[in-house]
Amino acid sequence: MMNKEQIVDDFDWDLADKTGYGGSYSKEEREKLEKLIEGTLNELGEKQVVNGTIVGVTDRDVIVNVGFKSDGLIPLSEFRDMESIKIGDTVEVFIEEKENKHGQLILSRRKAKIVNAWNNIQEALEKDLVIDGFVKRRTKGGLIVDIFGIEAFLPGSQIDVKPIRDFDVFVGKKLEVKVVKINNANDNVVVSHKVLIEKDIEKQKAEILNNLEKGQVLEGVIKNMTNFGVFIDLGGVDGLLHITDISWGRINHPEELLSLDQKINVVVLDFDDEKKRISLGLKQLTPHPWDSLPEDIVVGSRVKGKIVNVADYGAFLELQPGVEGLIHVSEMSWSQHLRNPQDFLKVGDEIEACVLTIDREERKMSLGIKQLTEDPWTRQDMLTKYAVGTKHSGIVRNLTNFGLFIELEEGIDGLVHVSDLSWTKKIKHPSEFVKVGDTLEVMVLELDVENRKLALSHKHIEENPWNTFETIFTVGSIHKGTILSKNDKGAVVELPYGIEGFCATKNLVKTDGKLAEAGESLDFRVLEFSKEERKITLTHSRLNDTGSEDKKSSEKKTTKNKTVKDINKGVEKTTLGDLEVLSNLKEQIEENKKKS
Numbered sequence: 001m002m003n004k005e006q007i008v009d010d011f012d013w014d015l016a017d018k019t020g021y022g023g024s025y026s027k028e029e030r031e032k033l034e035k036l037i038e039g040t041l042n043e044l045g046e047k048q049v050v051n052g053t054i055v056g057v058t059d060r061d062v063i064v065n066v067g068f069k070s071d072g073l074i075p076l077s078e079f080r081d082m083e084s085i086k087i088g089d090t091v092e093v094f095i096e097e098k099e100n101k102h103g104q105l106i107l108s109r110r111k112a113k114i115v116n117a118w119n120n121i122q123e124a125l126e127k128d129l130v131i132d133g134f135v136k137r138r139t140k141g142g143l144i145v146d147i148f149g150i151e152a153f154l155p156g157s158q159i160d161v162k163p164i165r166d167f168d169v170f171v172g173k174k175l176e177v178k179v180v181k182i183n184n185a186n187d188n189v190v191v192s193h194k195v196l197i198e199k200d201i202e203k204q205k206a207e208i209l210n211n212l213e214k215g216q217v218l219e220g221v222i223k224n225m226t227n228f229g230v231f232i233d234l235g236g237v238d239g240l241l242h243i244t245d246i247s248w249g250r251i252n253h254p255e256e257l258l259s260l261d262q263k264i265n266v267v268v269l270d271f272d273d274e275k276k277r278i279s280l281g282l283k284q285l286t287p288h289p290w291d292s293l294p295e296d297i298v299v300g301s302r303v304k305g306k307i308v309n310v311a312d313y314g315a316f317l318e319l320q321p322g323v324e325g326l327i328h329v330s331e332m333s334w335s336q337h338l339r340n341p342q343d344f345l346k347v348g349d350e351i352e353a354c355v356l357t358i359d360r361e362e363r364k365m366s367l368g369i370k371q372l373t374e375d376p377w378t379r380q381d382m383l384t385k386y387a388v389g390t391k392h393s394g395i396v397r398n399l400t401n402f403g404l405f406i407e408l409e410e411g412i413d414g415l416v417h418v419s420d421l422s423w424t425k426k427i428k429h430p431s432e433f434v435k436v437g438d439t440l441e442v443m444v445l446e447l448d449v450e451n452r453k454l455a456l457s458h459k460h461i462e463e464n465p466w467n468t469f470e471t472i473f474t475v476g477s478i479h480k481g482t483i484l485s486k487n488d489k490g491a492v493v494e495l496p497y498g499i500e501g502f503c504a505t506k507n508l509v510k511t512d513g514k515l516a517e518a519g520e521s522l523d524f525r526v527l528e529f530s531k532e533e534r535k536i537t538l539t540h541s542r543l544n545d546t547g548s549e550d551k552k553s554s555e556k557k558t559t560k561n562k563t564v565k566d567i568n569k570g571v572e573k574t575t576l577g578d579l580e581v582l583s584n585l586k587e588q589i590e591e592n593k594k595k596s
Contacts, residue, residue: 117150147177423534
C-alpha cells in the first residue's frame with residue numbers, strides 16, 4: 001500500500017491533463033490540493049499513544065477518528081471512568097494495529113492510560129516529583145497504593161518515620177508519595193511517604209540538637225520498647241531512656257510502667273553531637289526517695305520491706321521504691337558457716353530487718369535479720385544444755401583436713417577433731433567417715449562460751465573398747481586378720497571387732513617364702529599391745545614361736561614405760577621445791593635400773 005506522498009509523487013499529472021483525468025488544474029492548484037490532503041491524513045505508527053476525536057457512540061462501542069483513512073472502534077467499557085461521553089470529545093488512545101485481518105484500525109483507551117501512567121511514573125522518579133496516591137488495601141509488609149491507575153507497593157517502613165503498628169487506618173485514604181524504585185522486568189513500583197517528611201524532620205532534628213542542653217525537659221512519644229529501655233521521639237530526633245533511669249525503684253521491664261505511643265516528659269541527661277545520641281531520664285524529674293526517708297530510721301531500728309534481688313553475697317531489701325538495704329549472708333543467721341542466701345530468702349518475700357548501718361549522704365544501708373532473734377551463745381541455759389559430757393545430735397556442715405564442723409542448732413556449731421571420730425580406725429580425713437549433710441551423734445568435751453568454741457567427740461558416745469581389747473588381744477594370742485593396705489614398712493591388718501593392727505614387712509613372709517599381699521586373710525600373732533597408744537603389733541611369719549621372748553620384751557617395755565611415768569611424776573614434785581622427795585626419787589631410779 002502506498003502512502004500519500006507516493007500517490008502524489010507517482011501520479012502522472014501531464015498524462016492526466018492530456019487524457020482529461022487531471023482536469024484543468026494548474027501547478028499552483030495541484031500544490032494546494034496536496035496541502036489539503038496532508039491536513040486530513042496523519043502519519044500513524046503502531047504501539048503509540050495519539051489524540052483522537054469521538055465521532056460516534058453506540059450501545060457497545062465508541063467510534064474514534066485519529067486522522068487515519070478509517071476510524072477505530074473502542075469498547076464502551078473502557079470509558080467507565082468518564083461521567084459522560086459525547087461526540088466531539090478528545091481522548092487519548094493507543095494504536096494496537098493500523099489494520100487487522102479485516103482491514104480495521106484497532107485502538108485501546110485502557111492501554112493508552114497504562115502507557116501514559118508508566119510515562120508519568122518514570123517522569124516522577126527522574127524528577128523526584130510528589131504525586132497523589134490512593135490506598136486501596138493493605139498487604140503483607142505494607143500497603144497497595146494506586147498512582148496513575150497503576151498499583152504500587154508502599155512498604156510499612158516507608159509510611160512514616162516512626163513504626164506503624166496498624167496499617168488498616170490508611171486504607172481508603174489519599175496519600176502523597178514519591179516513586180523510589182521501578183522494576184521494569186516485573187512492572188513493579190515502590191513508593192514512599194516517609195521521604196516526604198524526612199527533609200522536614202532533618203531540619204527539626206538539627207534545630208533540636210543545636211538548642212539541646214543538659215537538664216532540659218522535653219516532651220516525647222514512646223516509639224519503641226526493649227528490655228533495656230525505651231526510645232522516645234522528641235520531634236524528629238530519638239533519645240534513649242534507659243531502664244535504670246525510668247524509676248528510682250527496681251523494674252524488670254519498661255512495660256511495667258510505660259506503654260507504646262505514650263506521651264511523657266523527660267530530662268536530658270547527656271548527648272553526643274557527633275553520634276547524635278541523647279540519654280534521657282524520667283526518675284530525675286521526681287525527688288530522690290532517700291531525701292524523704294523518715295529521720296527516725298537509725299541504727300537499731302526495725303524496718304519492713306520486700307526482697308527485690310538475691311545475690312551470692314546477700315539480698316537487697318526494698319523499704320520503699322528507690323531505698324534499698326543490703327542483708328549480707330553473714331547477717332542472715334547466727335551460724336558461723338555461711339550458706340547460700342537463697343536458703344534463707346527469695347525475691348518477693350516481705351520481711352522485717354534490723355538497721356545495722358546507715359549513710360544518708362552515700363545513700364547506703366546495711367541490714368540484718370539474725371539480730372531479730374536472741375544470740376544462742378548468750379542464752380542462760382547455754383552452760384547447762386551443752387555442759388561437758390552431755391550428748392547431742394547435729395548436722396555435718398563442713399569438712400576440713402583436721403576435722404569437721406557440726407551444727408547442733410541454729411547458731412551453735414562445734415568441732416569434732418579427726419582423732420575423735422573412731423576408737424578403732426585411723427582416719428586420715430573426715431570424708432572417709434562422714435559427708436556433709438549427715439547426722440552425727442556427739443558428746444561435749446569442752447565448752448568455751450566467751451570465745452564461742454565447742455569441742456565435740458563422736459567416739460566418746462561409746463565406752464573405750466581398748467579396755468576390753470586388752471583382755472582379747474593379749475601378747476602371743478593368734479587371730480584371723482585381713483590385710484587392708486601395704487607400703488614399704490609393712491601392712492595394716494583388720495582384726496576382729498574392726499580393730500586394726502600393724503605387721504612389719506619382714507613378718508609378712510608366708511611358708512612358701514612369698515610376702516602376703518593386700519586382700520589376703522591370714523592368721524596373725526600379737527607381738528605387742530599398747531592400750532595407751534591404741535597400737536597392736538602383729539606377725540604372720542612367727543606363728544609357731546612360744547612367745548616367751550616377746551612377752552619378756554613386752555614386760556621390759558612396760559616396766560620401762562612405768563619407770564618413765566614415775567620419773568615424770570617425780571619431776572613434777574621437784575618443781576614444788578621438795579628436795580627430799582627428789583632424793584628418794586633418784587634412789588628409786590637406781591633400784592629400777594638394777595632390776596632391769
